[in-house]
Amino acid sequence: MPEEPTDESGTDGDSVVRRERFSGGPARGFLSSLAADERIFAADLAVDRAHVVMLAEQGIVEAETAGEILAALDDIEAAGHDALPDGEDVHEAIETAVIDRVGPDGGRMHTARSRNDEVATCIRYRLREDLLDAIEATLEARGALIETAEAEGETVMPGFTHLQPAQPTTVAHWALSYERALARETARLFDAYERTNQSPLGAAAFAGTPFDVDRERTAELLGFDGVMANTMDAVSARDFLVESTAHLATLATTLSGLAEDVVLYANKGYIEVDDAYASTSSIMPQKKNPDTLELVRARAGDAAAGLNGLLTTLKGLPRAYNRDLQRAGGHAWRTIDGVSEATEVAAGAIATAEWNDAALADAAGEGFSTATGVADALAMAGVPFRTAHEVVAAAAETAGETDFQTLEAATRKVLDKSLTEFVDRETVEATLDPTESVASRDSPGGPAPEAVAEQVVTAREDHAADSDALAERRETRAKADAALQAEVETYV
Known part of the structure; x- marks a missing residue:
């Protein structure tokens, strides 16, 4: 049976194809962040400038070389991100662009730092x-x-x-x-x-x-x-x-x-x-x-x-x-x-x-939304709050089950039976009014206009x-x- 064809090193032909396919192939592009790095292009130029100034001040890079590098950075900024040479990232691309303009001394920009x-x-x-x-x-x-x-x-x-x-x-x-x-x-x-x-x-x-x-x-x-x-x-x-x-x-x-x-x-x-x-x-x-x-x-x-x-x-x-x-x-x-x-x-x-x-x-008054105000009024008049809560709940249920169309009417019916000594009808009517209900809630942070005005100031x-x-x-x-x-x- 004839042997499989091989290259000079003894590797089979399929392996050679695979090696050629993947050698230097998509990995370089996969590694690169140059396009995404446009966001930090201006930041990198600022960091480069500060670093080069510091290197010159510390005597690590000569002032003349620092000037050439900084001038190159100005040119690169004016040309923009899209003019950068290919690179693994914006940092490498800017350094390459500096070296292209300055020569090997441009590489001194990267002294004493890492990417x-x-x-x-x-x-x-x-x-x-x-x-x-x-x-x-x-x-x-x-x-x-x-x-x-x-x-x-x-x-x-x-x-x-x-x-x-x-x-x-x-x-x-x-x-x-x-x-x-x-x-x-x-x-x-x-x-x-x-x-x-x-x-x-x-x-x-x-x-x-x-x-x-x-x-x-x-x-x-x-x-x-x-x-x-x-x-x-x-x-x-x-x-x-x-x-x-x-x-x-x-x-x-x-x-x-x-x-x-x-x-x-x-x-x-x-x-x-x-x-x-x-x-x-x-x-x-x-x-x-x-x-x-x-x-x-x-x-x-x-x-x-x-x-x-x-x-x-x-x-x-x-x-x-x-x-x-x-x-x-x-x-x-x-x-x-x-x-x-x-x-x-x-x-x-x-x-x-x-x-x-x-x-x-x-x-504002739909769904008996002022019911809590009535319970509060009863409690403030001396009725235990839980009792007041139950009374108003019963009134709300009555309003829903009979021909009473409003909580006010239902509450009057309940009050007529047992609690008129605590709260008169005028108080109930005022409490059931949405505007009056809001005005009564003037505790700090509440919705009453005076409380709101204080919150606005803060x-x-x-x-x-x-x-x-x-x-x-x-x-x-x-x-x-x-x-x-x-x-x-x-x-x-």
């Missing part, structure tokens, strides 16, 4: 700006809700539990409930910013460097608050991504609840969403659909998926750097983009909506403080950018 600490720094540099944008979006949404509360302080509306009519409240009280939730979201994002704004640069691969680098100097030039204390932690840690993404998922969940409320209220005719935030049916011309709010509602699912994807990517990774981390950033970027956009849309929808005062007032003060904190952080960033540019110009 490990470089990419960790770039991600933090870019993410902190995105976090500030997300914070600004929450402030816009809070501002829209505060303005709604100020305008609708006495607009009575039905309040629900389990989607059943429960007690009357006001549009202002509803709006402020979401404003308070968003204030906590703002605080969480500020916390994430603080932990993100630490510099890993100078950690090198993970074990530091023998060069006499000044990590505090590069942190200062890049506007970081400080440096990561442990070099292995510096290149490995992505918990700042998890924290940021988790807080964004929480924000998306809060927005989803707000969007759900507005969709339901639009269905009942309580609110009209502005045309800019709605659409019509492709077949039914009379329809006006609150589509943007439905998409805001859906973004919570995207955010939860992003968080889950990130956690799954990071689960079980050994110290220090692993290539899995290349896939981590995308989950955070998609989440922060989607949630920030949803926050802006929700803010616009609330700011431009029109509330139907008449429909809200008519619905919300305004907190909003102003958070706006100032955001402006302060943006100013710090701008000053650091200007200082870095000034240092670069001393060499170029």
Whole structure:
């Protein structure tokens, strides 16, 4: 039987084909993150500049060489990400582009660092700006809700539990409930910013460097608050991504609840969403659909998926750097983009909506929603609350089973039998009125106009403080950018 054909080394022909097929094949493209790295292109250039300035200041790289490298970086920035040569990632591509312009001395840019600490720094540099944008979006949404509360302080509306009519409240009280939730979201994002704004640069691969680098100097030039204390932690840690993404998922969940409320209220005719935030049916011309709010509602699912994807990517990774981390950033970027956009849309929808005062007032007393007020009135007059609760429950049942059409009539019947000595009819009638019911709930945080006015003051003060904190952080960033540019110009 003839032997199978082989090449000169004795390998069969199929093996040669396989080897040729996979040699240098799709693996290079599979490894590359260059396209996705466009997001951190500007960040990498800033990190390169700060590192080169520090190397020159420390005498590790000559000033003339530093100037040539920094000039090359200016050219690369002007040409843009799309002009970069092929590379495994944006960091390698920029370095190749510098060497193309400067010659072998361009490679000195990478002295005393690794792509490990470089990419960790770039991600933090870019993410902190995105976090500030997300914070600004929450402030816009809070501002829209505060303005709604100020305008609708006495607009009575039905309040629900389990989607059943429960007690009357006001549009202002509803709006402020979401404003308070968003204030906590703002605080969480500020916390994430603080932990993100630490510099890993100078950690090198993970074990530091023998060069006499000044990590505090590069942190200062890049506007970081400080440096990561442990070099292995510096290149490995992505918990700042998890924290940021988790807080964004929480924000998306809060927005989803707000969007759900507005969709339901639009269905009942309580609110009209502005045309800019709605659409019509492709077949039914009379329809006006609150589509943007439905998409805001859906973004919570995207955010939860992003968080889950990130956690799954990071689960079980050994110290220090692993290539899995290349896939981590995308989950955070998609989440922060989607949630920030949803926050802006929700803010616009609330700011431009029109509330139907008449429909809200008519619905405020439906379903015996003022029943609790009657029970409270009886209890305040000396009847044990549980007894009062049972009396009003019986009245509500009577109203449902007989020809009595209102809780007022049913309650009068019960009172005529046993409790008229405690509460007169005028008190019952006042308690059953939705507007009076709301006015009586003037405890701190309640829906009464006076209580709402106090809440608005608090919300305004907190909003102003958070706006100032955001402006302060943006100013710090701008000053650091200007200082870095000034240092670069001393060499170029």
